Amino acid sequence: GENVEQHPSTLSVQEGDSAVIKCTYSDSASNYFPWYKQELGKRPQLIIDIRSNVGEKKDQRIAVTLNKTAKHFSLHITETQPEDSAVYFCAARYIQGAQKLVFGQGTRLTINP
């Protein structure tokens, strides 16, 4: 079925350290994997995405890796800063039938000063 598992549900790191959030998906035909960040009281916003024809994408301090064989993808944030504190959602686009994004459960990331 349509399922995206995301871990961990909460993550606390010291400012300046790295944070890694992992997701697995079930549909091998999925071809698009975005990550959304939701700050407290605000709307989810896209921060980075990756398509299935590449294995890694980087944008400044954030990077996403994709392993199609294992059906998992990860978000990496380096040199974390207090403003990185938020809930992060991974998603996968499911191709079966009408296409839609299926989201993971979210990870609450807290950056400790």
Add this chain to the structure above:
Amino acid sequence: EAGVTQFPSHSVIEKGQTVTLRCDPISGHDNLYWYRRVMGKEIKFLLHFVKESKQDESGMPNNRFLAERTGGTYSTLKVQPAELEDSGVYFCASTLLGGMNTGELFFGEGSRLTVL
């Protein structure tokens, strides 16, 4: 340019009452989605409109939920009668492109529904 707007931002109702949530997508976005997040869980798909047509409503929980998008502009999501388990944050999102070239989903700030 205005983003996706949702109203109300928070609604508190009693079990058995009716609530209608409204979403105004970004102008020109044919694709409109409703999602719901129950406390601590995933952002769960409810349904997808392309213009005024329901493209996929496989995520609608039951027949107490009714979504409309008359004229292909704004959309409403009505819950009647509301039950305790309907509590959560209802997100609306829109995008210009659909299908295989689906681009970024632009979310609204959500409508928090509390059913007592």
